[in-house]
Amino acid sequence: MSIEQTAIRTTYFSILGNIALALIKGLAGFFGNSYALIADAIESTTDIFSSVLVLLGFKYAERPADKNHPYGHGKIEPIITFLVVAFLVVSATIIVYESIDNILTPHKVPKPWTLFVLGAIILWKEISYRVVIKKSIETNSTSLKAEAWHHRSDAITSIMAFIGISIAVIFGKGYETADDWAALLAAGFILYNSYLILRPALGEIMDEQRYDSLLEEIRITSLQVPGVTGTEKCFIRKAGMKFHVDLHALVDGTITVTEGHDIAHNLTDYLCEKIPVLGHVHIHIEPNDATHQDYF
16 A cells, blocks of 8 residues: 555545534433533534545645646645644634633533543544544645544544543532533644644745754765765655655766766665665766765
8 A cells, every 4th residue: 555545545534533523422421411511522623624625635646747736745744734723723723712701601510421531532533533643744744743643633632621521520500611611621632643743744845954863864875876986965845655765876987978878877876775765866967076975
């Protein structure tokens, strides 16, 4: 299975899970007098739409390179991540508004059985986070990472709701708004996670050099190709789930142009074979003399 197919299947997993949880949370919150659970259901509803956006992004990114997009369509991924972050911010804003409104409006203490519902939800969302974050690492997908943090933020919201409802149930009258304060605190966690998701996506779309371990792997692997005596400049940019590389390779300055050309092709093929996450690899040949150093 390709990394694109893996990402798409993982997104379907998120969509189905979020649909089920939105229904469960909404019903439990309504019948259990828990506004924190209702706020939680609102977030899960926005998660459904953001997951659909991620899915559409993956479908678009799967398109092969063409005349207008010689590097493929992978740059759609950080753009989708921006939209996912926007959904997170909107859901946090809704939760803040609803929580403040409920704090100012007297209401009943949540039903104790809602704690069992929340316990199951927390467990499921943490499992979902671990599944999706593992797949995001396997596929180098910033959108899947955002999706994983959606699950984690959902788990945090549910934990806050669990604490708030527990306080309201244990202490009774006068503590009815404890779950609303908990939902308010959870909104803060969601906004903080939004920044953590946004930052790498912004670096990706700006072609920021953030891939030191991959750069080192490229340099070491390049030296295994006959004729390559060192490496100079190496620039890496990410598009979707692939990394495009511009590498200056050092060779013996006395060889012919044809020999240098052959070494460049061999190096490109070898790098793509040994490091499957690479997309386009452009090799620039430099003569190895005293004016060059291995690491610029």
